[in-house]
Structures are given as structure tokens and as C-alpha cells.
Amino acid sequence: MKSAGIIGLGKALPERVLTNAEIETMVETSDEWIFERTGIRKRRVAGENETSASLGTAAAAEALRMAGVDPADVDLIICGTTSPDTLFPSTACHIQQRLGCVNAAAFDLAAACAGFVYALAVGSELVASGAHKMALIIGADVLTKFTDWTDRGTCVLFGDGAGAAVVAPVEDGRGVLSYDLGADGTGTGLLVIPGGGGLHPASHQTVDDRLHYIKMEGREVFKFAVKIMGESSERSLAKCGLSPHDVDCFVPHQANTRIIDSATRRLGIAPERVFTNVADYGNTSAASVPIALYEAFLMGRIREGDLVVVVGFGAGLTWASCVLRWTMSAVPEGDGKELAGAARVDK
Numbered sequence: 001m002k003s004a005g006i007i008g009l010g011k012a013l014p015e016r017v018l019t020n021a022e023i024e025t026m027v028e029t030s031d032e033w034i035f036e037r038t039g040i041r042k043r044r045v046a047g048e049n050e051t052s053a054s055l056g057t058a059a060a061a062e063a064l065r066m067a068g069v070d071p072a073d074v075d076l077i078i079c080g081t082t083s084p085d086t087l088f089p090s091t092a093c094h095i096q097q098r099l100g101c102v103n104a105a106a107f108d109l110a111a112a113c114a115g116f117v118y119a120l121a122v123g124s125e126l127v128a129s130g131a132h133k134m135a136l137i138i139g140a141d142v143l144t145k146f147t148d149w150t151d152r153g154t155c156v157l158f159g160d161g162a163g164a165a166v167v168a169p170v171e172d173g174r175g176v177l178s179y180d181l182g183a184d185g186t187g188t189g190l191l192v193i194p195g196g197g198g199l200h201p202a203s204h205q206t207v208d209d210r211l212h213y214i215k216m217e218g219r220e221v222f223k224f225a226v227k228i229m230g231e232s233s234e235r236s237l238a239k240c241g242l243s244p245h246d247v248d249c250f251v252p253h254q255a256n257t258r259i260i261d262s263a264t265r266r267l268g269i270a271p272e273r274v275f276t277n278v279a280d281y282g283n284t285s286a287a288s289v290p291i292a293l294y295e296a297f298l299m300g301r302i303r304e305g306d307l308v309v310v311v312g313f314g315a316g317l318t319w320a321s322c323v324l325r326w327t328m329s330a331v332p333e334g335d336g337k338e339l340a341g342a343a344r345v346d347k
């Protein structure tokens with residue numbers, strides 16, 4: 001087995017910003033309640049033509065530019081998404097076509113908010129084994145298209161976006177060092193979009209019954225999240241003989257600052273080593289970890305040689321964590337696009 005790691009990152013966000021103040025006009029809630037209970041101030045909402053495939057394509061194109069990789073050299077695309085453009089074909093195939101990655105196998109991976117970290121584990125194994133040479137790992141979701149804007153328990157939480165990583169062989173002992181994947185199917189009813197699949201195919205009745213919207217038992221998901229983010233991260237770290245004290249940057253799924261604070265307190269990771277951007281984007285599901293990784297890297301919070309832990313949890317219930325020894329060197333300061341360009345030119 002070789003080592004496989006991230007050599008390029010990208011992100012894409014819809015243009016429209018939806019603030020808590022605007023949500024106050026839609027349901028019985030307040031900016032104060034939302035911020036105190038979730039840490040969210042605003043989120044991005046996809047327009048009609050902004051989809052998981054369009055955002056995923058933009059994020060992946062930036063990741064390829066940063067890595068200096070030609071689309072034809074990509075031989076694997078895995079897209080973590082649970083809000084695909086179409087039930088089939090996969091969002092990964094839509095992205096493959098748009099990017100011109102003509103030599104790539106392409107498939108979606110459905111693990112909800114844990115989708116990107118699941119896909120990173122799977123993709124890095126396929127590259128490390130030598131079965132594939134260059135993988136695009138994408139997390140893309142537009143959950144606001146499935147949000148019930150009359151349900152204050154869920155409509156304040158979600159935002160849309162995409163993030164992507166190029167995974168390639170790296171120096172031995174670097175890149176993805178270990179991972180932990182898991183699921184607890186007894187929790188399928190806790191977080192679900194009931195309609196539109198084979199169980200409740202779309203019909204006038206499913207629309208009348210509001211079955212195409214996200215339904216969530218928030219308190220149960222909260223308890224699960226706090227417990228599993230810590231446990232899974234510890235398991236991943238133990239697999240490579242490390243502990244939470246060794247972590248330079250912890251990049252958790254951005255669902256709720258209270259979940260992140262409780263989990264990192266339990267782990268004993270100091271707040272300055274934890275990256276959060278949930279205030280700006282809300283919970284972008286499978287996109288949250290790669291968007292956070294991208295921003296942490298460009299802000300200089302992750303440097304070459306750092307030990308990074310990414311962890312996600314989501315509907316299923318699912319969870320995934322990966323430990324990485326960072327391989328990319330720092331890029332100059334500036335805004336995202338400028339930096340991605342600078343990284344491309346340097347290479």
C-alpha cells in the first residue's frame with residue numbers, strides 16, 4: 001500500500017445569503033435563539049440553477065486548479081451527496097461530464113452529512129492500493145431545496161454548498177493515516193426525507209402530506225452527535241498510535257457550535273485548535289467538512305506536516321472520521337480565489 005493524501009482543495013457557494021433576521025419573518029423564531037442554540041448567523045441558499053452538480057463541479061474545478069491536475073488525469077470521482085440532481089444518474093456522473101473527466105469512474109456515496117469523510121476514506125484507500133491514480137472527492141448538498149420553511153425546528157439549520165479535494169499518492173507516512181467509519185441503522189427514523197424514494201414514490205398525496213421535506217428529532221440527533229464525534233475521532237487517532245493531544249487542527253462537521261464545543265471539550269482539544277465556520281454557512285451537510293478544510297488551509301490554520309482530524313455525522317445514522325498528516329504547503333494570504341490561483345501558478 002502507498003500513502004494517499006489531499007493535493008488540492010476547492011469550494012463553491014450559492015450567491016444568495018439568508019440571514020436569521022429574514023428567517024424571523026418566516027417562522028416564530030429570533031436571531032438570538034438561533035445563534036444561542038446553533039451558532040448560526042446566516043447561510044447560503046441555492047437558486048433554481050444552483051444544484052449539487054453545479055456547485056460540486058465549481059468546487060472540483062478549483063481543487064483541480066490548485067493541484068495543477070488536468071481533468072483527463074482523474075480516474076475516480078466520488079460525490080458524497082444526499083440531495084442529488086436526479087435520483088439517477090448519479091451527481092458524480094453529471095460532474096464528470098461537466099468537468100470533462102473522460103477517464104474517471106464516477107459514483108455517489110450516500111452517508112448524509114458524513115458523506116465527504118466517508119468518500120475521503122474510500123477514495124484514499126482506492127488510491128493507496130494502486131487501483132486508482134487520481135481521485136476527486138466531493139461533498140455537495142442543497143438541503144434547503146428539501147427544507148420545510150414552516151418548520152422552525154429545521155429551517156434555521158441548513159445551508160447549501162460544495163467542497164472538493166483531489167486525492168493522489170503522497171510521500172510515505174503522510175496523507176490519510178487512518179479512518180473510522182460506522183453506522184447505526186436503528187436511527188433511520190431520526191433524520192429522514194420520507195418521500196420521493198421507493199417507499200413513498202412522489203404523488204399528490206406525498207406532497208399533501210409534506211413527505212418531501214426533512215423531518216428531524218433534533219434532541220436525539222444532538223445527543224448522538226456529541227457522543228459519536230468524540231468516540232470516532234478517538235478510534236481513528238488510536239489506530240495510528242496518536243491521541244487528541246497530538247491534533248493540530250480539528251475540523252468537525254459544521255452542524256451546531258454547541259455540538260462542536262461539547263465534543264471537543266470531551267476530547268480535550270483546545271478551542272484554538274478547532275476550526276468552525278458554521279456562523280456563516282449553517283449546516284451544509286456533506287459540503288461542510290471540505291468547505292471548512294479549504295478555509296482552514298487558506299487561512300493558515302493548517303500547515304504542512306500538521307496533524308488534522310476531520311469528523312462527520314449524519315442521517316442514517318452515520319459517522320466517519322479521518323486522521324491526516326497534511327501534505328500541502330501554505331499559500332499566501334488573500335481571498336480564496338486569488339489564493340487558489342496563486343497556488344496554481346506556483347506549481
Ligand code: ACO
Pocket residue numbers: 028029030033034037038112113114152153154156191216218219221222225255256283285313314315
Ligand atoms: N426558534 C425558537 N424556538 C425554537 C426553534 C426555533 N428555530 N426551534 C425549536 N424551538 C423551541 C422548541 O419548540 C422547544 O420549545 P418547547 O420547550 O416549548 O417545546 C424549545 O425551542 C427547545 O427545543 P429543543 O429541540 O429542545 O431545542 P434544542 O436546544 O435541542 O435545539 C436544535 C434544537 C438546534 C435543532 C438541536 O437539537 C440540534 O442542533 N440538533 C442536532 C441537529 C443536527 O445537527 N442535524 C443535522 C444532522 S446532519 C445531517 O445528516 C443532515
